[in-house]
Amino acid sequence: MPTRTFKATWLNDNRISPGRGNKFVVHWEHVEDRRWHSVWDVIFRHEGQFWKVSYQEPSTETQEGHDPWGEEDEVEAVQVEPVMAPAILWSPVGQSAPNHPSAAALNAAMKAISDENAKLRKDVDDLHFGIGQAAREAFAQRKKHKEEMLRLHPASVERALVHLIATLDCDLHKNIKCSEETGENHYPKIAEKFLEDLASIAKESYALKRGGRTERTGRPAETSEVI
Structure with missing residues (x-):
């Protein structure tokens, strides 16, 4: 100033x-x-x-x-400095001053402006809600897709085990694929047991992080250093 x-x-x-x-x-x-x-x-x-x-x-x-x-x-x-500003003029009821609208006209104009502002605010709120809803749906889809990608299926685990064991020990692979005694394919059972053990390990790991109790022992989880 x-x-x-x-x-x-x-x-x-x-x-x-x-x-x-x-x-x-x-x-x-x-x-x-x-x-x-x-x-x-x-x-x-x-x-x-x-x-x-x-x-x-x-x-x-x-x-x-x-x-x-x-x-x-x-x-x-x-x-x-001069600043343009509206002024209040007092005139007889029903008679407006020249070039100046009556109070009723001003009230009607202000109400129209207020209604338009309310409509704009509602449009903005609806837009924000729509954007938020779309974002939540997109996040849910990505989460679902990620879970699908991370989910292990028995058939996939079986194929991985077949490839791994066949690479490491061909004779062992043949015996698991077709038992010499029964001719049974043991890979499906091995894959199922592998998934069960993996799920159990994951639950125990989660319990360790939360300081809870392990499902198998019921005892408080103890942290241990992994080397």
């Missing part, structure tokens, strides 16, 4: 005061009434800029000679 000071003598010489318009003063506005004087804001033009000062006007004749600048040699002024 730009400010500057003016000499009180300059203000007096140029009649910077309310109600005494001259080439400098462009506006004056009553601020408040005090016991001995009234306070006014006076706006004047100086070197192409507008400045506002506080002026003290005596309330009665007994205060004649009162210094309007509070006995100060220099007066602080605030730089101001």
